[in-house]
Amino acid sequence: MAIRERMSGNEAMAVAMKQINPDVVAAFPITPSTEVPQYFSNFVADGVVDTEFVAVESEHSAMSACVGAQAAGGRAMTATSANGLALMWEILYIAACSRLPIVMACVNRTLSGPLNIHNDHSDSMGARDSGWVQLYSENNQEAYDNMLMANRIGEHPDVMLPVMVCQDGFITSHAIENIELVEDDKVKAFVGEYNPKDYLLNKANPISVGPLDLQAHCFEHKRQQAEAMKNAKKVILEVSEEFAKMTGRKYGLFEEYKTEDAEVAVVILNSTAGTAKYVIDQYRAEGKKIGLIKPRVFRPFPVDELTAALSKFKAVAVMDKADSFNDAGGPLFTEVTSAMFAKGVFGPKVINYIYGLGGRDVRSTDIEVVFNELLKIAETGTVESVYNYLGVRE
Amino acid sequence: MSCKKELKTVTPDVKWKDITEGGVIPYAGNAELFKTGDWRSMKPIWLQEKCKQCLLCYPVCPDTSILINEEGKRIDFDFDHCKGCGVCVKVCPFKAIDFVEESK
Amino acid sequence: MGKVVEIRWHGRGGQGAKTASLLLADAAFNTGKYIQGFPEYGPERMGAPITAYNRISDERLTIHSNIYEPDYVVVVDDTLIATVDVTAGLKEDGAIIVNTTKTPDEVKPFLKGYKGKVCTIDARTISVDTLGKYFPNTPMLGAVVKVSGVMDEKTFLNDMVESFKHKFAKKPEVVEGNIKALERSMQEVKGI
Numbered sequence: 001m002a003i004r005e006r007m008s009g010n011e012a013m014a015v016a017m018k019q020i021n022p023d024v025v026a027a028f029p030i031t032p033s034t035e036v037p038q039y040f041s042n043f044v045a046d047g048v049v050d051t052e053f054v055a056v057e058s059e060h061s062a063m064s065a066c067v068g069a070q071a072a073g074g075r076a077m078t079a080t081s082a083n084g085l086a087l088m089w090e091i092l093y094i095a096a097c098s099r100l101p102i103v104m105a106c107v108n109r110t111l112s113g114p115l116n117i118h119n120d121h122s123d124s125m126g127a128r129d130s131g132w133v134q135l136y137s138e139n140n141q142e143a144y145d146n147m148l149m150a151n152r153i154g155e156h157p158d159v160m161l162p163v164m165v166c167q168d169g170f171i172t173s174h175a176i177e178n179i180e181l182v183e184d185d186k187v188k189a190f191v192g193e194y195n196p197k198d199y200l201l202n203k204a205n206p207i208s209v210g211p212l213d214l215q216a217h218c219f220e221h222k223r224q225q226a227e228a229m230k231n232a233k234k235v236i237l238e239v240s241e242e243f244a245k246m247t248g249r250k251y252g253l254f255e256e257y258k259t260e261d262a263e264v265a266v267v268i269l270n271s272t273a274g275t276a277k278y279v280i281d282q283y284r285a286e287g288k289k290i291g292l293i294k295p296r297v298f299r300p301f302p303v304d305e306l307t308a309a310l311s312k313f314k315a316v317a318v319m320d321k322a323d324s325f326n327d328a329g330g331p332l333f334t335e336v337t338s339a340m341f342a343k344g345v346f347g348p349k350v351i352n353y354i355y356g357l358g359g360r361d362v363r364s365t366d367i368e369v370v371f372n373e374l375l376k377i378a379e380t381g382t383v384e385s386v387y388n389y390l391g392v393r394e
Numbered sequence: 395m396s397c398k399k400e401l402k403t404v405t406p407d408v409k410w411k412d413i414t415e416g417g418v419i420p421y422a423g424n425a426e427l428f429k430t431g432d433w434r435s436m437k438p439i440w441l442q443e444k445c446k447q448c449l450l451c452y453p454v455c456p457d458t459s460i461l462i463n464e465e466g467k468r469i470d471f472d473f474d475h476c477k478g479c480g481v482c483v484k485v486c487p488f489k490a491i492d493f494v495e496e497s498k
Numbered sequence: 499m500g501k502v503v504e505i506r507w508h509g510r511g512g513q514g515a516k517t518a519s520l521l522l523a524d525a526a527f528n529t530g531k532y533i534q535g536f537p538e539y540g541p542e543r544m545g546a547p548i549t550a551y552n553r554i555s556d557e558r559l560t561i562h563s564n565i566y567e568p569d570y571v572v573v574v575d576d577t578l579i580a581t582v583d584v585t586a587g588l589k590e591d592g593a594i595i596v597n598t599t600k601t602p603d604e605v606k607p608f609l610k611g612y613k614g615k616v617c618t619i620d621a622r623t624i625s626v627d628t629l630g631k632y633f634p635n636t637p638m639l640g641a642v643v644k645v646s647g648v649m650d651e652k653t654f655l656n657d658m659v660e661s662f663k664h665k666f667a668k669k670p671e672v673v674e675g676n677i678k679a680l681e682r683s684m685q686e687v688k689g690i
Binding site: 220225 | 411
């Protein structure tokens with residue numbers, strides 16, 4: 001029997017970490033992810049986990065400590081947001097290239113400036129090419145579930161990559177909502193032990209990690225890393241299937257909501273996907289054929305599956321909670337459209353909305369604007385503007 | 395010896411599928427296989443008759459190129475790895491190490 | 499789609515409006531509802547006006563935005579009425595509940611022509627009488643449950659006994675006072 005509970009997204013992630021019981025957690029507080037290590041350090045103080053909690057002096061050190069701990073053969077976890085993630089930047093790449101399956105709770109917050117503590121996706125979107133697997137979460141439940149699956153995905157021998165689990169700062173991280181928890185013993189059995197092939201503290205076979213790697217071999221290592229990310233897709237699906245058997249909660253590469261007969265659809269990450277579902281239910285009651293695609297896995301990017309799913313629509317709006325400042329479209333939009341081009345999917349008209357920057361609240365009426373525009377495009381076949389802003393004062 | 399396996403894994407023409415993950419060097423002690431002796435322009439000469447076996451030279455060598463025998467006495471240099479830095483020459487209190495140009 | 503009850507809380511930083519909204523979420527959760535409880539974070543200073551929200555529903559909630567057309571508004575500090583537009587978007591068939599010593603008729607003129615139900619509760623007196631100190635949360639919680647009818651009163655009170663016993667395991671002497679505060683506020687709230 002699942003445990004019926006209510007808690008915030010941050011507490012849910014911390015509880016997942018408690019149940020995973022990692023060897024090391026190294027973290028530095030930053031709003032809105034602070035509560036994750038805060039709750040976790042209580043678990044350490046109460047003796048309910050065996051974890052070594054490293055209170056470091058910066059996020060750069062937090063990620064460095066995780067790299068050291070994971071290379072030594074332990075399971076390391078951390079949590080951060082925005083500028084904290086930015087300060088980890090160089091070590092993010094080192095964690096990924098060194099093939100260290102560290103797990104991070106990334107509570108999305110806008111990357112300053114202007115100075116702002118609220119939610120958008122400019123932090124994790126900036127880290128999209130760092131070589132980390134990225135999972136996105138609509139609510140506290142998904143943040144918890146993704147955390148429980150993250151170790152299994154990252155530590156798989158065919159993957160061996162770090163995993164970032166993202167949820168929206170404040171919107172879900174600080175909102176109390178219903179959640180179903182999995183029992184401790186079930187989590188323990190599901191997550192299992194971490195048994196790396198090579199690790200620093202293995203005295204039977206000492207190794208060196210992170211050596212100088214120049215023209216002769218560096219490219220081969222990068223190519224290998226790319227293959228690991230490719231393998232991650234299959235592993236994510238396998239782990240998710242096993243998770244569904246345990247909990248009944250099904251996860252894929254992305255969620256399709258009422259898309260079966262939909263003529264138009266929006267593509268949205270994280271909490272706003274929930275608001276879109278609310279609008280879809282209302283519009284469906286009026287007979288409007290609309291749906292949602294909510295990517296869960298952004299890295300690896302599910303090119304084949306996503307383009308196949310999008311090909312059936314007349315019009316699609318890709319929603320970005322981060323701007324690329326490139327006069328071309330946000331990161332999700334440019335990836336979706338380039339994937340469609342590469343796969344020869346030219347049917348749907350695709351537009352982009354930049355929305356919710358710096359925590360601007362996204363109201364159901366904002367989403368209605370998007371669907372109204374899509375329905376108009378589906379009817380007329382004409383796109384007036386590809387790259388748009390939603391909810392900004394004009 | 396595990397070093398031989400290492401040579402096989404990281405060769406100049408190793409393909410990406412065969413190289414170790416993340417550049418990990420999985421076999422200890424393989425620096426021995428990397429011969430640096432040909433970097434040398436100056437060469438230390440051990441003068442056995444002047445050497446008092448004080449071993450002050452041994453810890454300052456950056457490359458463990460001063461070899462020690464089973465009785466704990468220093469013997470001649472490991473010229474496969476000695477880069478000719480001359481630190482041992484400076485540190486020797488008995489002028490028991492000469493320093494000459496490599497070509498001679 | 500089932501009826502969703504939406505509540506907006508106005509308070510000042512440090513007064514516990516956020517905690518009160520979380521208490522309400524907790525109470526509704528305990529009676530089997532789907533709930534959301536979330537504050538709107540601002541400068542986070544003691545005394546600064548803050549807003550918190552609740553959604554309570556029989557069905558799973560997916561919407562993740564602030565509340566603009568609440569069914570109920572709870573004002574934890576009546577001095578806010580002068581500076582904050584507390585009735586903005588408030589549904590006319592809903593109600594506003596103000597913590598004040600004044601009567602609903604005395605408060606009404608300050609509510610920018612709001613035509614719906616105006617309720618008042620003297621949370622200070624109730625709190626001081628039952629708890630010995632000024633903790634407006636518990637009386638406000640009782641008042642909002644009574645006015646909104648969002649859950650069965652008896653079930654709510656029974657759940658709260660258990661909840662307080664758990665929360666104050668180390669201070670059992672305050673459980674009775676808190677329950678009294680709930681009961682009194684449910685009886686004394688004016689304007690229903």
